[in-house]
Amino acid sequence: MKGLKLVFSISTIFLIAGCAPETTVPVHEDYITTKQEEWLAKAYRYERNGWIFLHVEGGPFERGFQRGYLTANEIDEFLDTLSYVRKFQTAKDLDFFVQAAAKLFKGKVSAEYVEEMKGMVAGMERAGKKITFDQMLFMNGFIDMGYWWSQEKESKGSGCSAFIATGEATADGKIVMAHNSWISYATGRFCNIVLDIVPDNGHRILMQSWGPLIYSGTDFFITSAGLVGTETTIGAFSGFNRKGTPVFERARKAMQYANNIDEWAQIMMEDNNGAYANSWLLGDIKTNEIARLELGFEHYNLEKKTTGYISGSNVTDNIEILREETKATYDDIRDRSVARRERWKQLMIEHHGKIDIEVAKRMLADHYDMYLGKENPSSRTICGHHELDDGSIPGSRGAYYPGGAVDGKVVDSSMAKNWQFWAKWGSSCDIGFNAKEFLEKHTQYDWLQGYLKDLPAEPWTIFPLE
Numbered sequence: 001m002k003g004l005k006l007v008f009s010i011s012t013i014f015l016i017a018g019c020a021p022e023t024t025v026p027v028h029e030d031y032i033t034t035k036q037e038e039w040l041a042k043a044y045r046y047e048r049n050g051w052i053f054l055h056v057e058g059g060p061f062e063r064g065f066q067r068g069y070l071t072a073n074e075i076d077e078f079l080d081t082l083s084y085v086r087k088f089q090t091a092k093d094l095d096f097f098v099q100a101a102a103k104l105f106k107g108k109v110s111a112e113y114v115e116e117m118k119g120m121v122a123g124m125e126r127a128g129k130k131i132t133f134d135q136m137l138f139m140n141g142f143i144d145m146g147y148w149w150s151q152e153k154e155s156k157g158s159g160c161s162a163f164i165a166t167g168e169a170t171a172d173g174k175i176v177m178a179h180n181s182w183i184s185y186a187t188g189r190f191c192n193i194v195l196d197i198v199p200d201n202g203h204r205i206l207m208q209s210w211g212p213l214i215y216s217g218t219d220f221f222i223t224s225a226g227l228v229g230t231e232t233t234i235g236a237f238s239g240f241n242r243k244g245t246p247v248f249e250r251a252r253k254a255m256q257y258a259n260n261i262d263e264w265a266q267i268m269m270e271d272n273n274g275a276y277a278n279s280w281l282l283g284d285i286k287t288n289e290i291a292r293l294e295l296g297f298e299h300y301n302l303e304k305k306t307t308g309y310i311s312g313s314n315v316t317d318n319i320e321i322l323r324e325e326t327k328a329t330y331d332d333i334r335d336r337s338v339a340r341r342e343r344w345k346q347l348m349i350e351h352h353g354k355i356d357i358e359v360a361k362r363m364l365a366d367h368y369d370m371y372l373g374k375e376n377p378s379s380r381t382i383c384g385h386h387e388l389d390d391g392s393i394p395g396s397r398g399a400y401y402p403g404g405a406v407d408g409k410v411v412d413s414s415m416a417k418n419w420q421f422w423a424k425w426g427s428s429c430d431i432g433f434n435a436k437e438f439l440e441k442h443t444q445y446d447w448l449q450g451y452l453k454d455l456p457a458e459p460w461t462i463f464p465l466e
Contacts, residue, residue, distance in 0.1 A: 069124070075212045077190070235326065
């Protein structure tokens with residue numbers, strides 16, 4: 001079943017009066033310009049099984065306008081939720097972080113992406129939701145800001161499980177890649193966007209995205225250069241350089257302009273600010289080569305292989321990053337990162353030579369607890385459930401934290417070539433999350449009333465729709 005395009009005309013668009021934001025095109029207060037109508041005619045959105053699929057194309061301001069208009073309500077709600085959560089966590093209001101972001105990122109974002117963000121601001125205003133450019137900048141850099149804000153950095157929890165495999169490890173000898181995103185359920189519900197960007201310069205990108213982020217944020221993507229990629233965050237990381245280039249600029253530039261794995265890694269390493277230190281898993285479907293870029297702040301390592309697998313579970317294998325830039329443990333099986341790393345080893349041995357899309361889906365839903373030696377959905381399982389973990393075992397996030405795996409994504413070389421991937425919303429398994437029941441049982445999280453929403457387990461779905 002094909003998704004329906006949303007077609008707009010002047011009579012169907014809800015408008016408000018107000019001051020036009022700073023843009024490179026005229027924005028009238030009483031009607032959509034002919035140019036803007038032409039832009040919107042090329043973009044479309046549809047919803048399926050918990051996901052929002054969004055197609056945008058054109059120049060920077062144009063595609064930003066399309067996205068801002070078509071997801072104005074979601075971006076507005078994301079900003080409200082992020083503001084509320086940050087205030088509770090830090091006692092600082094939204095303006096504090098917005099002003100800090102403006103200073104932190106000034107002069108560090110390329111003109112192309114500044115225009116794209118300005119386009120989103122203008123598109124939102126045309127849809128009746130007014131925000132400032134600096135607020136848009138803060139939202140795009142909110143992960144960078146977490147590393148800048150030391151108190152939040154110290155409490156930052158690691159998450160995500162992933163692997164990439166090729167050669168003798170897979171059923172057809174080609175690449176298979178899988179990932180699930182571990183996030184707070186309050187803010188993670190906004191990463192349900194599958195974004196198809198066709199820029200007028202550079203490579204086309206198909207990626208999962210979050211709110212109004214110009215990059216992925218959760219990091220699962222395909223590019224028309226034949227690259228696929230994902231990552232898992234390096235846990236307990238401490239490096240940050242406020243003079244460096246923000247990760248949202250580098251990650252988007254790498255996706256849009258890198259032609260191969262080496263170029264992708266070089267863009268990420270250049271003027272690195274240390275934010276969102278990750279083990280990046282990359283593949284080139286043209287060569288079936290896979291790679292891992294472990295990127296800290298002072299240290300990095302790029303390894304490539306044409307057979308085997310590389311997994312991610314938030315603990316780095318690079319000894320310099322591990323010992324000099326993190327406070328992480330490496331061999332305590334009670335720790336959620338170590339337990340998942342060891343489970344990946346078991347699963348890769350069990351499925352060696354047979355890994356395909358269906359096997360990858362099952363692995364993402366795995367609930368085997370390596371420490372307890374049994375099925376036990378918790379913070380130590382590949383499909384993570386902090387909300388089911390009582391916190392009695394060291395290495396968790398404490399008792400019943402409302403967060404964990406909110407999705408699952410899988411792609412292989414054939415799908416990537418056909419510009420598609422599989423996605424499952426509401427965790428890779430079928431447990432799902434019921435906010436009302438959770439809050440009634442765990443009243444210590446009353447402060448999230450109204451912001452914590454259901455994440456029902458949805459079926460696996462191919463995007464774009466066939």
